[in-house]
Amino acid sequence: MTDTVLVTGAAGFIGSHAVEHLLAKGFKVRGADCFDDYYDVRRKRANLEEIGRRPGFEFVETDLRARDASRDLCKGVDVVLHAPACARRSRTRTAPTR
């Protein structure tokens, strides 16, 4: 049976490349991202445009901070690659819940 990998932050730079690599290796991939507006969300949607059509990939738009989000995302998953980011350090001080 093919392993299923959950990639959080899947629309981001690291996450989208990880998804691409894992699909090429034959894994099933569930990607999750909330399209945080730290930089232009069009870049994130573009990251997923082509890989989103590949077999073996499913995408869930969700905020990992939402109650029960992680529990639901992890159903049927063998491995988690956790790659979301709150990149600007000053923002983690001024808006720690973001």
Ligand SMILES: NC(=O)c1ccc[n+]([C@@H]2O[C@H](COP(=O)([O-])OP(=O)(O)OC[C@H]3O[C@@H](n4cnc5c(N)ncnc54)[C@H](O)[C@@H]3O)[C@@H](O)[C@H]2O)c1
């Ligand atoms: N880019 C690099 O060169 C690099 C190098 C070393 C380590 N890292 C680390 O890798 C991780 C990802 O970096 P990146 O460059 O891909 O950042 P990125 O901003 O391109 O991607 C992060 C993604 O996480 C998503 N995200 C943020 N908060 C979320 C939440 N609460 N729920 C769901 N999705 C959420 C964002 O929408 C975004 O698409 C970070 O922890 C970063 O520190 C990055």
